[in-house]
Amino acid sequence: MNKFLASLFILVLSITATNAQVLEPVKWSTAVEKISETEYYLVSKATIDKGWHLYSQNVPDNGPIPTTFSYNKTTNFELINETLEEEGHTVDDPVFQMEIKFFEDHAEFRQRIKVLNSELSLVKGEVEFMVCDDQRCLPPNFIDLAFDLSKSTAAATESASIFNSNEENAAVNSNIIEPVKWSTAVERVSNDEYNLVSKATIDNGWHLYSQKVPDNGPIATAFIYNEDANYQVVGTTTEAEGHTVNDPVFNMEIKFFETTTEFRQRIKVLDKSLKHISAEVEFMACNNTQCTAPTYVDLNFDLSQSIAASKDNAAEISEPSSTEDEKGLLGIFFVAFLSGFAALLTPCVFPMIPMTVSFFTKQSKSKAAGIRNAIIYGVSIIVIYVLLGILVSLIFGADALNALSTNVWFNLIFFVLLLVFAASFLGAFEILLPNSWANKVDSQADRGGMIGIFFMALALAIVSFSCTGPIVGTLLVQAAAGGSQVGPIVGMLGFSLAIALPFALFAAFPGWLNSLPKSGGWLNTVKVVLGFLELALAFKFLSNADLVLQTHLLEREVFIAIWIAIFGALAFYLFGKIQLPHDSPLSHISVGRLSLGLLVLSFTIYMIPGLWGAPLNLISAFPPPLDYSESPYGVGNSKGGGGAASASHEDLPDGAHLLAPHQILAFNDYDKGLAYAKEVGKPVMLDFTGWACVNCRKMEQNVWVKDNILNILKNDVVLISLYVDDKRPLPEGEVMESQLKPGKQLKYIGQKWSEFQTIKYKTNTQPFYVLMGHDEANLNTPVGYTPNAEEYHTWLENGLNNFKTE
Known part of the structure; x- marks a missing residue:
């Protein structure tokens, strides 16, 4: 006054x-x-x-x-x-x-x-x-x-x-911050090879993420070199050791850097007159309260100002595997080895063990010769499957394999492929190679010697394909999706080693054959169990595609519900309540089958709380992240009020959706949200956020869930959530030149909202919340990360009161 x-x-x-x-x-x-x-x-x-x-x-x-x-x-x-x-x-x-x-x-x-x-x-x-x-x-x-x-x-x-x-x-x-400063240097390795060195100086309290972060984590640091005919990139960009911590928000181990760090990229110069090389680095920086939007910085490397590389930095690039890569390959080998043992217990392979071992022991002139031939047979199996892994790696190449985990079409194709494999294991049909192949290979097996033994192994691979094919296919898909060119080879090595090992061992110790269980209906049970596992795994690839497209068709609760249904059906099958086409009559349940059924039932019950927001750490790598869900309170529960958020998807206004995980009516388009706010007579709350914003998730999980705050967000304001790291490309007609960086084009939706925030509100960090009226003027001072729920509620009430007095 x-x-x-x-x-x-x-x-x-x-x-x-x-x-x-x-x-x-x-x-x-x-x-x-x-x-x-x-x-x-x-x-x-x-x-x-x-x-x-x-x-x-x-x-x-x-x-x-x-x-x-x-x-x-x-x-x-x-x-x-x-x-x-x-x-x-x-x-x-x-x-x-x-x-x-x-x-x-x-x-x-x-x-x-x-x-x-x-x-x-x-x-x-x-x-x-x-x-x-x-x-x-x-x-x-x-x-x-x-x-x-x-x-x-x-x-x-x-x-x-x-x-x-x-x-x-x-x-x-205006609070536009630059917590990471970049500088460049060039190290001369030889007359035609150089290291391009990108140095990051990081403000105190901030951290810069590694080039490798798990799926659904924060934005990784990425370098793009404008490669042309004048030079070629050698290997990949290397980085320092950094720090690795278990992030409680993303629920994963994440590597980051503090204070300073360096990245090196080896290049080979093809044109001696080349003086300058340009590149771009994309990165995201965070501290304890805020994150910057994905930032793009141009880098320039002056070769004429190069200095001699130290002995360590001049070492030959040998593409060493990082610790994470080694762990990944070890995991692939272990899973493949267990899958090989599972394949042994299928109707197509298990009966072949005593038959093949008996053949070698009877046809060989001595026990030593029989053991030698069985070992050659086992080695041949390994060679055949490893050659298959090499073939997959050569066909796809390293670049294609690295793209598999995020490529929508690859994930959709893998989903369909695994559905086919699962249906085959469940008894809908059999996947068979042409009989002519088996006959031709079998005829070559009669030649004797090492060549004959090799063709015997090849005949086993072809004849047993109806059982081993889906397992091998799944392993190749999983290994390839890991992004490593060596993955399929390691997977086939583990699988074939598990297949080959029993043949060599039983040939060396024929008396062990007496301890093998007799073939019977249990072999088909193993096959069916594998079919259920294939079916569950298929939905992981469908989930990957859904996350990339952000269609929200397979949100966390839906995924978990599908897995509960799959493993619940498997438990009923193991208890004998469900029978499939090739099952033998079941007069009683064995102790082993009962134990496995109880284990599967326990796992099914364990997943049920996931429908109400439980983290499910045992399977955290499979379902979508916690924030990609319908509601933090579970399916069908929309705690915190009714209002517009109670409407069905069909009743939502144009451009609106129910924001996961709170079921708040929200817009991702500024103009549509503002138009709706004017229509219903409510103020607007702009939420500058990001899929990879740690503190945005903290606010949503810890502050927005409070009843008094959630009620306001659902009923008293129109929420417009603008994701500054949205990597979907802008529609062709909306591609524009950056006002902040003349000459640069904005290619992604996230870049559009990030620049909008920077220009209009003079800040570039998230989370950032603005309450504004229909004239687009602020109702009060915008706020950032506000972990104190009472303080945040007071801010909301203040803005609402100012709107009412306008």
Whole structure:
């Protein structure tokens, strides 16, 4: 009220003063400075009478009228960034009771533009401003401005420095932070090989993520080199050791760097005249309260300034596997080895063990010869399957294998493939290779010697394909999706070793054959169990595709419900309550089958709390992450109120969805959300967030779930969630040039919202929350990470009250 009365008093004085005399304490003039053939500065100069002052473009709410520039925008030119201003003076104004920036004597404002039509000669604009002296203020004034491009002068170095300085000052004053600074260096390894070194200096308290983070984790650091015919990239970009921690929000081990780190990329120069190499780094930085949006920085490497590489850095690139890669390959080998033993217990392979071992022991002239032939037979099995793994690696190549885990089509194809394998194991049909193949191979097995033994092994692989094929196919899919070119080879080595080992062991110790169980219906049971496992695994690949496309068709609860159904059916099958086509009559349940049934039933019951948000750590790598779900309270439960969020998907307004995991009506498009807010008469809450934003998830999981807050989000505001790391490409008609980085195009939806946040709100971190009215003006001061629920609720209530009094 005091501020209002003060403003009214000043206005009355100013009106009285203008009746006595017409004052013009500010004179405006314009100039144009040419930067390049297409870019100019529009310079507005204010000459201010002594004793008077002109206000800045940025003054706090409820303060005096700010100086505001508007340009008659046409298709002939576009604005670059905002109008910048000089440093000025900042004082604590006793009337308005706030810090206010103003100018005395003179002021200069610069607007950078890019000309799109070379025939453009005149740009028009307008400035609105207010001036005061120690006793009075004048009413807001409007002055027309004209900028004649034909009379432009070359932009001086001083002008450029002012522009850059102002830009830096604007960044400082507007909370745009750059916690990671990049520099480059070049190390000379030989006459034609160099290391391109990218050095990151990281602000205290912040961390930069590794190039390798698990799926559904934060944004990884990624380097893109503009490779051409002048040089070639050798190997991959290497990085320092860093720190690895178990992140409680993402529920995974994540590697990151603090303070400083370096990345090295070996290149081979093919053109000796090459001097410069350009690249780009994409990265994300976080501290304990906020994360930056994915940031793109250009890198330039000057080969002419290279220094000799140290002995360690000059070592030959041998593509060593990281510890994570070694663990991954070891895991593939272990799973493949167990899968090989499972394949042994199928109707197509198990009966072959005593038959094959008896053949070698009877046909061989001595026990030693029989053992030798059985070993050759086992080695042949290993060679056949390893050759299959090598073939898969050669066909796809390293680049294709690295793309499998995120490629939508690969994941969908694998889903269908595993469904076919599962149906085959469950008895719907058999996958058989042509009989002619088996006959031709079998005829070669009669040749004897090592070649004959090899063809015997090949005959086993072909004849048993109906049982081993789905297992082998699944292993190759899983190994390939790991992204390692060696994965399929390691997988086939583990699988074939488990298949071959019994033949060699039983040939060496024939008496062990007596301890083998007799063939029977239990072999088909093993096959059916494998079919259920194939079916469950298939939905992991469908989930991968759904996560990439963000269709929300297979959210966490749906995935877990499907697995509960699959493993529940398997438990019923093991208890004899379900029978499939090739099962033998079951008169009783063996102890082993009962034990396995109880184990599967226990696992099924364990998964049920996952429908209500339990983390399910035992299977955390399989279902979608916790935030990719329908509700933090489980399927069918929408705690926290009714309102719009209670509507079915069919009743939702255009562009809206129910935001997981809270069932809040939300928009991901600014214009559609604002239009709906005007329609229903509610204020807007902008939520600048990210899929990989740690503190965004903390707010949603710990603060938004409070009843009083959730009720407001569901019923009193229209939520617009803008994901700054959304990697979906912009529609063709919406691809635009960046205003912050002229010459760069915005390619992704996330880049569009990140730049929107930076330009409009002068900040680039998430989470960031804005309450605004229908005129797009802030209802109160925006906030970031606010873990105190009461403080966040107070902020919401304050904004709502301000909206009601508008």
